[in-house]
Amino acid sequence: MREIIIATKNQGKVKEFESLLKPMGFRVQSLLDYPLSIDVEETGTTFEENAILKAEAIAKAYNRVTIADDSGLMIDHLGGKPGIYSARYAGLDKNDEANMEKVLEELAAVEALEDRSARFACALAYSRPGQMTKTVVGTCEGFIAHEPIGENGFGYDPIFIVRDLHKTMAQLSKEEKNKISHRANALKKLIDVITES
Ligand SMILES: O=c1nc[nH]c2c1ncn2[C@H]1C[C@H](O)[C@@H](COP(=O)(O)OP(=O)(O)OP(=O)(O)O)O1
Numbered sequence: 001m002r003e004i005i006i007a008t009k010n011q012g013k014v015k016e017f018e019s020l021l022k023p024m025g026f027r028v029q030s031l032l033d034y035p036l037s038i039d040v041e042e043t044g045t046t047f048e049e050n051a052i053l054k055a056e057a058i059a060k061a062y063n064r065v066t067i068a069d070d071s072g073l074m075i076d077h078l079g080g081k082p083g084i085y086s087a088r089y090a091g092l093d094k095n096d097e098a099n100m101e102k103v104l105e106e107l108a109a110v111e112a113l114e115d116r117s118a119r120f121a122c123a124l125a126y127s128r129p130g131q132m133t134k135t136v137v138g139t140c141e142g143f144i145a146h147e148p149i150g151e152n153g154f155g156y157d158p159i160f161i162v163r164d165l166h167k168t169m170a171q172l173s174k175e176e177k178n179k180i181s182h183r184a185n186a187l188k189k190l191i192d193v194i195t196e197s
């Protein structure tokens with residue numbers, strides 16, 4: 001069975017990668033299985049750069065095939081913010097509630113849903129020890145809701161209305177989110193890249 005490390009400490013991402021990759025025959029581990037793992041600083045200027053930094057550091061540290069995910073929310077009215085700063089938007093402690101609150105405050109004066117357009121982006125970097133790292137990007141289009149709705153998912157899911165479904169990401173089941181998410185879209189592209197090589 002093919003083993004893969006997902007270079008993340010985010011439980012929400014880990015669950016999604018497990019349900020996407022296990023049916024394809026991968027054995028999935030994450031940095032949650034390595035509690036003493038190094039912290040990789042996200043010093044890049046793009047999602048792709050940050051994903052590469054995380055994937056290469058972990059592939060090298062453990063000498064294992066590694067996928068890293070750097071993702072976030074881009075809001076048109078805010079010029080693409082919070083973007084690569086999504087996880088630390090309201091401060092360094094990575095507080096999903098505080099991050100959503102900050103976004104809702106910044107959009108408080110924007111009433112029409114069509115003026116609250118946004119997209120999630122996910123860059124995946126695939127790194128094998130001693131080989132060139134490969135990257136892909138997936139997106140998912142939507143709008144920022146006026147208040148959090150739904151209990152599922154993680155991060156900004158409760159305030160992200162999926163464009164074609166008219167529901168927030170947090171109202172979707174795991175299976176529904178995994179059909180349309182930026183992460184699922186990126187992973188589909190990555191599987192193509194991996195199977196080509
Ligand atoms: O499907 C998603 N649904 C809701 N929110 C999401 C999603 N995907 C990314 N996001 C948000 C969460 C976090 O605010 C940021 C990712 O930041 P990002 O640095 O990539 O992840 P992280 O620091 O939580 O974990 P790690 O770096 O260990 O992978 O975007």
Ligand SMILES: [Mg+2]
Pocket residue numbers: 042087
């Ligand atoms: Mg991070």
